[in-house]
Amino acid sequence: MRFKFIKSVTKFKDCPPANLPEILIVGRSNAGKSSLINRFANEKIAYVSSAPGRTTLLNFYQTKTHRIVDSPGYGFAIGGRKEGDVAVQEYLNMRSTLKGVLVLMDIRRKWHTDEQAVVDLLAIRGIPWALVLTKADKLNRKEFERQTRELKKQSQAPQVFPVSSLKKTGINELQKFVFENWVQSEDNEPQ
Secondary structure (H helix, E strand, C coil): CCCEEEEEECCHHHCCCCCCCEEEEEEECCCCHHHHHHHHHCCCCCCCCCCCCCCCCEEEEECCCCEEEECCCECCCCCCCCHHHHHHHHHHHHCCCEEEEEEEEECCCCCCHHHHHHHHHHHHHCCCEEEEEECHHHCCHHHHHHHHHHHHHHHCCCCEEECECCCCECHHHHHHHHHHHHHCCCCCCCC
């Protein structure tokens, strides 16, 4: 799929026209959001920083069929202290083309109140979501299976996708899920 960068915004009113299905990516700073976007695009279109917390805007990437929207990491998006935070809140509340949210977290981390706050908010808004466990290549097989099982149980996620942007594992399955469940069906309204 060919993605291109469209624009970055700090204010909801500056979002691109609501004319394509959109998938929002959320996660803690350094969860691997930019790396996942680059893997989706098969090229470097999102800046990957060595220092967490660099994304402070909503960044829009587009194909012919849909958009991926990168959001600021936790601490920026949840706190309500910066312009970008307000844009994220307004986006979640008012964007008619939002079809689903990918909640990213490093598979090596424990489920935290930050992740729970996000999924609770999505439940209140009736927005479908899936848990994406990034950096899956960092664990051995036994740790990988234990962490995946534990995080699925703690999160109560409807779908869980362990992925590695580095080794490209799990990416195709995740893209297929997103496309078939959230993009392809125009009548698929958030539940």
